[in-house]
Amino acid sequence: MYKIVSKELLTPVIDCLKIQAPALAAKARPGQFVIIRVDEVGERIPLTLADWDAKEGTITLVAMRVGTSTHKLGSLKAGENLTNLVGPLGLPSEIEKFGTVVMVGGGVGIAPVHPIARALKQEGNKVISIIGSRNKDLLFWEDKMRAVSDELIVTTDDGSYGRKGLVTEPLKEILEKGGVNRVVAIGPAIMMKFCSLTTKPFNVPTVVSLNSIMVDGTGMCGCCRLSVGGQTKFACVDGPEFNGHEVDWNIVFDRQKVYLKEEKESLKKWESCQCGKS
Amino acid sequence: MEEQEKAKSKINLNRVDMPRQDPKVRAHNYNEVALGYTEEMALEEATRCIQCPKRPCVSGCPVNVDIPEFIKALKDKNMPEAVKILKGKNALPAICGRVCPQETQCEQACALGKKKVPIAIGRLERYVADWDLANKDKRPPVVIPPSTGKRVAVIGSGPAGLTAAADLAKFGHKVTIYEALHTAGGVLMYGIPEFRLPKAVVQAEVDYVKSLGVDIQLDSVMGKLATVDELLEKDFDAVFLGTGAGLPMFLNIPGENLNGVYSANEFLTRVNLMKAYLFPEYDTPIKIGKHVAVIGGGNVAMDAARCALRLGAEKVYIVYRRSRTEMPARHEEVENAEEEGIIFKFLTNPKQIIGDENGWVKGMECYEMELGEPDASGRRRPVTKPGSEFMIDVDVVVVALGTTPNPLIPATTKGLDTTKHGTVVADEQTGKTVKDRVWAGGDVVTGAATVISAMGAGKRAAASINEFLMK
Numbered sequence: 001m002y003k004i005v006s007k008e009l010l011t012p013v014i015d016c017l018k019i020q021a022p023a024l025a026a027k028a029r030p031g032q033f034v035i036i037r038v039d040e041v042g043e044r045i046p047l048t049l050a051d052w053d054a055k056e057g058t059i060t061l062v063a064m065r066v067g068t069s070t071h072k073l074g075s076l077k078a079g080e081n082l083t084n085l086v087g088p089l090g091l092p093s094e095i096e097k098f099g100t101v102v103m104v105g106g107g108v109g110i111a112p113v114h115p116i117a118r119a120l121k122q123e124g125n126k127v128i129s130i131i132g133s134r135n136k137d138l139l140f141w142e143d144k145m146r147a148v149s150d151e152l153i154v155t156t157d158d159g160s161y162g163r164k165g166l167v168t169e170p171l172k173e174i175l176e177k178g179g180v181n182r183v184v185a186i187g188p189a190i191m192m193k194f195c196s197l198t199t200k201p202f203n204v205p206t207v208v209s210l211n212s213i214m215v216d217g218t219g220m221c222g223c224c225r226l227s228v229g230g231q232t233k234f235a236c237v238d239g240p241e242f243n244g245h246e247v248d249w250n251i252v253f254d255r256q257k258v259y260l261k262e263e264k265e266s267l268k269k270w271e272s273c274q275c276g277k278s
Numbered sequence: 279m280e281e282q283e284k285a286k287s288k289i290n291l292n293r294v295d296m297p298r299q300d301p302k303v304r305a306h307n308y309n310e311v312a313l314g315y316t317e318e319m320a321l322e323e324a325t326r327c328i329q330c331p332k333r334p335c336v337s338g339c340p341v342n343v344d345i346p347e348f349i350k351a352l353k354d355k356n357m358p359e360a361v362k363i364l365k366g367k368n369a370l371p372a373i374c375g376r377v378c379p380q381e382t383q384c385e386q387a388c389a390l391g392k393k394k395v396p397i398a399i400g401r402l403e404r405y406v407a408d409w410d411l412a413n414k415d416k417r418p419p420v421v422i423p424p425s426t427g428k429r430v431a432v433i434g435s436g437p438a439g440l441t442a443a444a445d446l447a448k449f450g451h452k453v454t455i456y457e458a459l460h461t462a463g464g465v466l467m468y469g470i471p472e473f474r475l476p477k478a479v480v481q482a483e484v485d486y487v488k489s490l491g492v493d494i495q496l497d498s499v500m501g502k503l504a505t506v507d508e509l510l511e512k513d514f515d516a517v518f519l520g521t522g523a524g525l526p527m528f529l530n531i532p533g534e535n536l537n538g539v540y541s542a543n544e545f546l547t548r549v550n551l552m553k554a555y556l557f558p559e560y561d562t563p564i565k566i567g568k569h570v571a572v573i574g575g576g577n578v579a580m581d582a583a584r585c586a587l588r589l590g591a592e593k594v595y596i597v598y599r600r601s602r603t604e605m606p607a608r609h610e611e612v613e614n615a616e617e618e619g620i621i622f623k624f625l626t627n628p629k630q631i632i633g634d635e636n637g638w639v640k641g642m643e644c645y646e647m648e649l650g651e652p653d654a655s656g657r658r659r660p661v662t663k664p665g666s667e668f669m670i671d672v673d674v675v676v677v678a679l680g681t682t683p684n685p686l687i688p689a690t691t692k693g694l695d696t697t698k699h700g701t702v703v704a705d706e707q708t709g710k711t712v713k714d715r716v717w718a719g720g721d722v723v724t725g726a727a728t729v730i731s732a733m734g735a736g737k738r739a740a741a742s743i744n745e746f747l748m749k
Binding site: 023024027037041042043044068069083084085086087088089215216217218219220221222223225226227232237250251254255257258259262263265266269 | 458459460468496497498499502503504524525526528534535536537538540541543544547548552553557558559560561562563565636637684685686
């Protein structure tokens with residue numbers, strides 16, 4: 001059992017939980033992920049680390065309420081426990097002095113971008129960050145991102161805050177100015193695909209983080225397999241970060257849809273069980 | 279001598295059958311297929327043992343269980359004694375009695391086998407072990423020897439790790455098992471289905487190992503949370519690697535990344551460990567195919583096929599590139615699968631998996647094969663018949679071609695020697711690796727093999743570790 005030290009709501013549908021896990025916190029590196037199982041009947045789901053504190057012995061997870069597990073996670077309160085927490089899994093991000101890096105965080109993807117941006121900044125890179133969400137209400141960690149960036153651009157799809165439009169628009173403008181050595185994009189698969197397409201003509205190395213459906217998270221099941229550069233790769237052990245220019249995005253999109261029907265059924269059941277509960 | 283002669287004269291050459299669930303009924307439930315002997319049946323079968331002085335069965339057993347002695351105690355209705363003898367050599371008898379390939383081990387060596395049918399040693403082992411589980415209150419108190427002050431880390435809680443841990447604890451060492459998954463038992467939990475090995479039986483055996491003072495740390499992926507070198511530096515005098523062979527092999531044919539294609543590991547883990555057969559009561563889903571093809575001819579393929587059937591598939595095929603004779607699966611499991619209605623497509627090899635416009639499996643194109651000259655394994659090599667392509671109409675494909683060891687530990691441990699197959703090099707007799715204070719055993723050394731051979735390796739390594747620690 002892993003105790004939830006604190007919990008806050010970042011947006012009406014995005015939860016931020018600080019969890020006690022000293023051994024894990026001591027080993028965590030930017031870009032790595034954990035597998036959680038909320039309760040005894042729960043599914044094992046991967047979540048990329050949003051933060052950790054080795055001294056305090058805690059890790060921070062940020063999750064959007066989408067399916068049963070993330071809704072269950074959101075229903076937990078400080079002081080309660082997570083049944084299982086495994087990690088740190090996957091390979092850490094490459095952190096070195098590249099020069100100028102552009103960090104792109106979309107929606108809940110802003111959370112895993114933050115520790116990577118922080119590490120790249122510490123390494124002496126010039127960090128330009130673009131964070132975007134559908135609207136103002138879904139945006140979070142603007143202050144935290146500003147603190148680790150030399151420049152920060154905020155976009156919303158509906159223009160309710162910051163610049164109206166998609167993250168790829170400022171990304172393209174920055175690339176056109178030149179001098180960008182690396183792009184890291186984390187967010188919805190469709191956003192990562194279009195960021196990769198945007199950077200491709202400029203030939204700027206582009207890293208994406210693929211959090212596909214997993215079971216064990218250690219290379220045992222192959223559920224998370226993808227095609228990268230024509231080769232089958234497992235997101236859990238070969239990733240989660242890959243060269244965005246080499247990812248076969250159609251397979252990424254297809255594999256996200258495997259359990260759509262079951263996910264709906266499961267969530268409906270969970271929601272109906274919540275009726276009457278406080 | 280006289281007693282032996284007397285026994286011989288009355289010998290029943292046929293073994294006592296073990297009752298099984300009706301195939302039509304069991305194809306739709308996850309309850310155990312083989313129901314076990316009643317007391318009467320067990321006693322009748324035990325009586326067939328002639329207690330021959332050569333004891334060939336004992337040498338046929340990878341952990342050298344004192345088979346004639348436990349059968350004698352059973353025949354004498356001294357159950358606590360039978361349990362004591364059995365557990366003296368085997369920490370997990372309820373598991374071995376169910377999944378050991380006795381027909382190629384102890385039973386193959388049985389003297390009665392020369393006349394007719396060997397003693398059903400596995401069934402008797404199961405009977406004694408199940409009696410023990412049902413009569414825990416009659417167990418003698420666990421005697422843990424005084425602590426030696428030595429500490430051993432065991433990585434992996436499958437058959438090799440559990441056995442090594444149990445023996446090391448009995449030697450008086452403090453043992454911590456690190457398990458990556460959320461439940462202890464390794465392949466016994468995620469791989470072998472409930473209807474062949476009930477999970478309550480596995481957990482009862484895990485509890486027994488814990489009762490010896492072994493600490494089990496779940497959710498702990500070694501190589502990530504801590505390296506072997508860190509374990510040796512900080513807290514432990516020795517490390518045993520029992521990490522198994524958990525990496526699935528794929529076909530490397532077009533279409534294997536389509537939706538609806540599973541590795542057997544994923545398919546079985548979803549069903550067994552995550553209990554997807556109870557979805558939505560349990561949150562983990564699984565795709566229930568209408569027509570399912572399982573590729574492979576081993577026990578894992580049989581398990582996956584029989585799970586697919588129980589999930590509700592209308593037709594389940596085993597697609598195997600050689601013929602029935604070359605199939606590596608246990609005869610008993612093939613027979614069980616056939617009785618339940620699994621369709622065997624022998625001499626058939628997939629060419630490609632075909633997808634629909636949404637990325638889902640809609641069929642599999644296969645070649646007909648024929649057998650040529652024997653290959654390195656001694657089995658006749660399957661050869662493709664040119665122009666023989668045909669389609670099988672399926673919507674789920676499960677690939678059960680075998681597994682290789684997970685590279686996580688070798689990749690993060692300095693000074694371990696590995697083979698080109700990814701297995702860790704260790705001495706066959708002692709399990710000692712080339713790295714100081716590190717032993718290994720089970721599938722991580724041999725590649726995918728049997729539960730009992732992993733247990734044998736765990737046992738030998740425990741003895742070697744003990745010798746090293748007590749020097």
